[in-house]
Amino acid sequence: MDAYREAVEQALAAFPLLGQQGEEPVTQPQEGGWEADMPPQPLRSAMRYSLLLPGKRLRPVLLLAAYHLVSDDWERALPFACAMEMIHTYSLIHDDLPAMDDDTLRRGKPTNHRVFGEAVAILAGDGLLNLAYETMLSAPIAAERPQRALRAAGEIARCAGVCGMIAGQTADVTLEGHTPTAESVRYIHLHKTADLLTAPVVAGLTLAGATEAQLDAGRAYGRGIGLAFQIVDDLLDLEGDVQLMGKETGMDAQRGKQTWPAAFGVERSRRDAAEAVEQAVQALSSFGERGAYLCELARKTLVRKA
Ligand code: GRG
Numbered sequence: 444m445d446a447y448r449e450a451v452e453q454a455l456a457a458f459p460l461l462g463q464q465g466e467e468p469v470t471q472p473q474e475g476g477w478e479a480d481m482p483p484q485p486l487r488s489a490m491r492y493s494l495l496l497p498g499k500r501l502r503p504v505l506l507l508a509a510y511h512l513v514s515d516d517w518e519r520a521l522p523f524a525c526a527m528e529m530i531h532t533y534s535l536i537h538d539d540l541p542a543m544d545d546d547t548l549r550r551g552k553p554t555n556h557r558v559f560g561e562a563v564a565i566l567a568g569d570g571l572l573n574l575a576y577e578t579m580l581s582a583p584i585a586a587e588r589p590q591r592a593l594r595a596a597g598e599i600a601r602c603a604g605v606c607g608m609i610a611g612q613t614a615d616v617t618l619e620g621h622t623p624t625a626e627s628v629r630y631i632h633l634h635k636t637a638d639l640l641t642a643p644v645v646a647g648l649t650l651a652g653a654t655e656a657q658l659d660a661g662r663a664y665g666r667g668i669g670l671a672f673q674i675v676d677d678l679l680d681l682e683g684d685v686q687l688m689g690k691e692t693g694m695d696a697q698r699g700k701q702t703w704p705a706a707f708g709v710e711r712s713r714r715d716a717a718e719a720v721e722q723a724v725q726a727l728s729s730f731g732e733r734g735a736y737l738c739e740l741a742r743k744t745l746v747r748k749a
Contacts, residue, residue, distance in 0.1 A: 447507040447517070447524075451500050454521050455528060460574065461491040468492050470559055482570060489559040489567035490574070494532045496550035497689075499749070501672075502527040502643045508737050509647030509661055512730050520650050522582035523595060526575035527643045530603050533571040534612070534639070536564055543616055544694070551689035576600070584650060595646035602642035611635025620699035623706040631701050636676070637669025660726045667723025668741045674716040675744055677702035678709065687748045720745055 456464055460482060469488040476484050503524035511517040539546040539554040540561060546554050556564035576596065579585065585592035601607055611634025618627055644665040648658055679688060680695045681704060695702050703712045723741040727734035 447504045448500050450507070450518060450521060451503040451524055451528065454525050455494055458494075458525065460487075461494065462487050466491065468558060470563075485559055485563050486566055486570055489555055489563050490570050492558060493536050493549070493555045493567065494529065494571065496552055498528070498532070498550055500528060502531050502639060504740070505640060505665075505668075505737075506643035506647040508740070509644040510651040511647075512661075512727075512733050512737070513648060513651035513653045513657065517651075519584050519587075520647055522578050522584065523592075523599075523646055523650060524643070526578045527599065527639075527646075529571040529575035529578065530599070531639060533568040533575075534603075534608060536568040536571070538612070540564060543612075544698070546691060546694070548685075548690045588650065588652075591650050591652060595649040598645050598649060599642045602638040602645075607634055607638035607642075608636075611638065615701065618701050621701070623701040625706060628701050628703055628706040632670055632673040632703065633666065636673035637666050640669035640672060641665025656729070660729055663726035664723045664737065664741070667719045667721075667726060668744055671716040671719040671723070671741070671744045674703040674712050674719070675747060677704050678712055678716075679748070681709070684748065689749065716745055 462481075466488070468491075469484040471485060473484040481487065482490065506524045506527050507517045507520055510520040535549055536555045538544055539549055540556055547557055548554065554564075555567055559567065579592065579596045579599070582592065585596075603609070611631050614627065614631045615635050618631070621627070641662055642665070644661040645658055648661045653661070677695060680692050680702070683692050685692050694700075695705070703715065707715065720741045724738045727737055
């Protein structure tokens with residue numbers, strides 16, 4: 444994980460359109476700062492602020508490790524890995540907005556709208572989403588392997604889109620206060636969370652030239668780790684430590700969210716998360732030893748504290 448994560452951190456920090464390393468956040472427009480090829484302030488700062496706060500980088504790491512299952516030159520997939528983190532960060536910024544979950548803390552710091560205001564936070568989310576597709580489509584790997592890159596970008600767009608993460612988020616916000624059912628909670632978890640964890644696995648495999656059978660295995664792995672990840676997230680909201688989580692806890696119950704423990708109870712939630720991880724691990728069996736890293740990553744999902 445460390446090599447993948449390190450590479451992602453470096454690539455994100457040096458990202459050309461996001462300004463200089465160590466730049467202080469700018470919350471107001473800057474006089475004369477209207478260059479044609481740079482995002483204006485405070486948009487640039489707002490995008491950089493959330494993207495570079497310490498996150499686990501799970502989605503980009505999944506993309507690089509999935510690529511590495513099939514091919515050793517995983518660094519070539521870095522632009523797609525960065526794009527995944529941009530899409531994820533956009534979703535966090537928008538999820539924290541007053542119109543959605545109205546959160547004050549994310550990744551251990553004030554949420555984007557608390558620092559830059561609501562309008563700029565919305566635009567920073569929009570900006571990161573667009574920058575993700577710009578990054579994928581202008582990556583060297585897209586020129587070298589256009590068919591694989593188009594298919595990978597299409598998979599990411601579909602999983603992040605209106606039948607994927609956005610669908611799950613729609614159910615999540617509109618069903619607040621409704622009694623959770625097995626069907627509604629499963630729908631939310633599979634789409635809001637698992638789709639955005641499946642996308643990088645399938646995209647990484649696709650870029651590396653995986654077979655259809657390997658893509659199916661990647662899909663099953665993503666679904667398993669994604670489901671487990673969200674069930675554990677629900678449990679952490681009930682029992683986790685605010686300092687370690689870097690966000691408020693206890694909010695799901697307060698908002699009447701559709702969570703796995705609310706639908707099935709805590710004990711069953713733990714069992715279901717463990718079972719989903721085992722399914723993820725099983726799915727990678729055909730990769731043999733090469734799958735060991737991703738299997739370990741899935742197992743760590745169960746004991747994560749943040
Ligand atoms: C606004 C379209 C739209 C979608 C928002 C991301 C999201 C969907 C909602 C955030 C709330 C939530 C519990 C989402 C489930 C996915 C999840 C656990 C996100 C947090 O991901 P981590 O733990 O965060 O990987 P870091 O900060 O480590 O990257």
